Amino acid sequence: MQTFIEHLGHTSFVIQRGPLRVLIDPVLVLRELEFRQPACPAWFFDDLSSVDAVFFSHAHDDHLHPPSLLGLREDVALYFLDRPKPGAAPESSARATLTALGFRNLHPFQEGDVVELAQDLRIHILPAQCSGEGEEQCALLVETPDVLALDAVDVTDSPRTREALEAFRGRVDVAFVPTGASVQWQGFWNQMDSVGALAFCDWLKPARIATCGGTLSMAGRPREDRLERYPVDRAHWMAAAVTRAHDSALLPWKPPYRLVYGEHVLERCALLQPGRRFEPARGQRRPQALLTTFFTGYHPSKPIQRWGWGDNNDLVRWLEPFEAIREVLRASTHDLRYLLERCQLSVNKTPAAVLVPRTLRCLVEGKAFELAARVVSLLPSKVSEPADMDAGYFAAVEAALLSEPALEAPLREDLAACLWMDRGLFHIQCMSRRMKELARRDERTEALRATHVSVLRDSLLQRRPVLGPYHLRVTRDLARLLDARPLSPETSEVLCYASPAGIRHQPLSTLEALLLDQCDGRTVAEMVGDVSAALSLPHDDVRSAIFTFLSHLSHESPLVLDWSH
Numbered sequence: 239m240q241t242f243i244e245h246l247g248h249t250s251f252v253i254q255r256g257p258l259r260v261l262i263d264p265v266l267v268l269r270e271l272e273f274r275q276p277a278c279p280a281w282f283f284d285d286l287s288s289v290d291a292v293f294f295s296h297a298h299d300d301h302l303h304p305p306s307l308l309g310l311r312e313d314v315a316l317y318f319l320d321r322p323k324p325g326a327a328p329e330s331s332a333r334a335t336l337t338a339l340g341f342r343n344l345h346p347f348q349e350g351d352v353v354e355l356a357q358d359l360r361i362h363i364l365p366a367q368c369s370g371e372g373e374e375q376c377a378l379l380v381e382t383p384d385v386l387a388l389d390a391v392d393v394t395d396s397p398r399t400r401e402a403l404e405a406f407r408g409r410v411d412v413a414f415v416p417t418g419a420s421v422q423w424q425g426f427w428n429q430m431d432s433v434g435a436l437a438f439c440d441w442l443k444p445a446r447i448a449t450c451g452g453t454l455s456m457a458g459r460p461r462e463d464r465l466e467r468y469p470v471d472r473a474h475w476m477a478a479a480v481t482r483a484h485d486s487a488l489l490p491w492k493p494p495y496r497l498v499y500g501e502h503v504l505e506r507c508a509l510l511q512p513g514r515r516f517e518p519a520r521g522q523r524r525p526q527a528l529l530t531t532f533f534t535g536y537h538p539s540k541p542i543q544r545w546g547w548g549d550n551n552d553l554v555r556w557l558e559p560f561e562a563i564r565e566v567l568r569a570s571t572h573d574l575r576y577l578l579e580r581c582q583l584s585v586n587k588t589p590a591a592v593l594v595p596r597t598l599r600c601l602v603e604g605k606a607f608e609l610a611a612r613v614v615s616l617l618p619s620k621v622s623e624p625a626d627m628d629a630g631y632f633a634a635v636e637a638a639l640l641s642e643p644a645l646e647a648p649l650r651e652d653l654a655a656c657l658w659m660d661r662g663l664f665h666i667q668c669m670s671r672r673m674k675e676l677a678r679r680d681e682r683t684e685a686l687r688a689t690h691v692s693v694l695r696d697s698l699l700q701r702r703p704v705l706g707p708y709h710l711r712v713t714r715d716l717a718r719l720l721d722a723r724p725l726s727p728e729t730s731e732v733l734c735y736a737s738p739a740g741i742r743h744q745p746l747s748t749l750e751a752l753l754l755d756q757c758d759g760r761t762v763a764e765m766v767g768d769v770s771a772a773l774s775l776p777h778d779d780v781r782s783a784i785f786t787f788l789s790h791l792s793h794e795s796p797l798v799l800d801w802s803h
Contacts, residue, residue: 527541
C-alpha cells in the first residue's frame with residue numbers, strides 16, 4: 239500500500255492511504271490558491287463527500303476557513319487544538335466556530351497527543367509557540383508505514399518543538415516549512431523565515447524539504463509600492479535553500495502536486511489538476527462555493543478576505559461586489575435554505591444578516607426557512623445615501639414578508655415589529671458611524687462638555703428638551719425581539735439611540751419612560767409639576783431626577799435631546 243500526500247497550495251494538504259482521506263487546514267473554494275488574484279469561488283474538488291477527517295493546526299481563518307468547511311459533510315470527523323486564545327470571546331474559539339457551522343463530530347486534541355486513525359495512519363500533535371496575535375497553534379507530524387511527514391507551517395523554531403521532534407531527527411521523509419516569515423507591524427515574525435527554516439532543517443535532517451504557506455499563496459512577486467506582510471517569495475526561498483541544503487533534498491515544484499510514498503521512498507511526484515473528482519462520490523449535492531463564501535461574509539471574488547460593513551468600509555463600497563452575483567443569489571434559494579438550516583445564526587454574514595438581523599432571526603426561529611432564504615437572496619440596489627434603503631431594500635423585504643400567506647398571525651406580527659426595528663436601527667447605526675468620525679475625546683473637549691452641562695443645570699427650568707430623530711423606543715413586550723438579553727423586572731421599555739460608540743440600548747424604568755414622554759416641547763418646570771403631581775413626589779426630587787437622567791443621555795449622545803428650544 240502507498241501513502242499519497244497532496245499539497246493543494248498555501249498550507250492545505252490531503253493525506254490518503256487506501257480508502258482513508260484526511261484534510262489538513264483546507265482552503266477549498268479556489269481552484270488555484272493564489273490569494274491576491276481575484277477569482278470567482280469554485281470548489282478545488284468536485285466532490286468532498288469521501289473525506290474522512292480534517293485536522294486544524296490553529297483557528298486563523300486561512301486554516302480554519304468557514305466557506306471551505308461548508309462543503310464538507312456535517313458528520314465528518316474534525317480534530318482541532320482545544321486551547322482558546324487567552325482573552326478572546328468564547329464564540330471565536332475553534333470549537334464554537336465548528337459547532338456554529340453545523341458539525342457534530344468534534345474531536346479536540348492537546349499538545350503531545352497522538353491521534354490514531356484507520357489504515358495505520360497516526361498524527362502526532364507537536365507543541366509550537368503561539369502566534370504573534372496570541373493564537374494557540376501546533377505542528378503536525380503525519381506517520382504511516384510509508385512516510386513520516388512534518389507540517390510545520392506558521393510556526394517558529396522553538397525549544398519545545400525541537401524537544402518533541404528529537405526522537406524523529408534523521409527519520410522525517412519530508413518536511414514542509416514556511417516560505418518566509420510574515421512581517422508583523424509590531425516588529426516580530428509569526429513564522430520561521432527562510433534562514434530560520436533551513437537552520438531548523440539542518441537540525442532535523444529530513445530527507446526532503448518543501449515550502450508552503452506565506453508568499454507561496456500570493457500571485458506574483460512582492461510589490462515594492464505596498465506594505466507587504468510577506469516581503470519574500472518562493473524564488474527567494476529557493477535561492478536561500480540551494481545555499482543551505484543539497485539539491486536532491488529540495489522539492490522545487492509549485493503546488494498543487496502529489497507525492498507518492500512507499501516504504502519511506504518517494505516513488506513519484508505528479509502535478510494535480512484542480513477540479514478532479516474524489517472517487518467514489520458518496521454524498522449529497524453541496525452548495526456552490528460562491529454561496530458558502532457569500533453566506534459566511536467573505537469577498538465574492540477574493541474568498542480568503544473577510545468582507546463586511548466594518549469601520550473601514552462605507553455602505554456603498556461594502557455592497558458593490560455583490561452586484562455581480564445578484565442573479566445567482568435569486569436562483570439559489572434552495573442552497574441558501576440548506577445553509578440557514580445547517581448553521582447557527584452567528585455564521586450568517588450576508589447583507590440580510592447585517593441589515594435585517596432581527597427579521598431574519600425571527601424567520602429562522604419560526605422555522606420559516608424558505609422565506610428566510612428569499613430574504614437572504616435579496617440584495618440592496620445601488621445606493622448613494624442610507625435614506626435610499628427605505629424605498630429600496632427595506633420595501634423589498636417587506637413585500638417578501640407580505641407575499642407569504644401561510645404565516646401564522648403571531649409570527650406575522652413579530653416579523654412586522656422586527657422589520658420596524660431593523661429599519662430604525664439601520665439609520666441609527668449609520669448616524670453612529672458618522673458621529674464616530676466626528677467625535678473628539680481630548681482634554682479640552684471634556685472641559686467644554688462639563689461647562690455645557692453646568693449651563694444646562696443653571697437654566698434647567700426654562701429649557702424645553704425635545705427628543706431628537708435618531709432614537710427608537712421599544713416597549714417591554716417587543717424588547718424580546720430586540721436581542722436575547724433578559725430584561726430586569728424594573729425595565730418598562732428600551733431606548734435605542736445613536737452615539738459615537740455605536741448604538742446604545744438604554745433600559746428605562748417607568749419613571750424614566752414617563753420623563754421621556756414629557757420631552758415634547760414643554761418646559762422642565764412644567765415637567766416637574768406634572769410628574770410631581772402624578773407620582774406625589776417632592777419637586778426637588780423630581781427636578782434632580784430629571785436633570786440626572788436627561789444630562790446622562792446628552793453626555794452619551796448629543797442627538798438624543800434637543801435643548802435649544
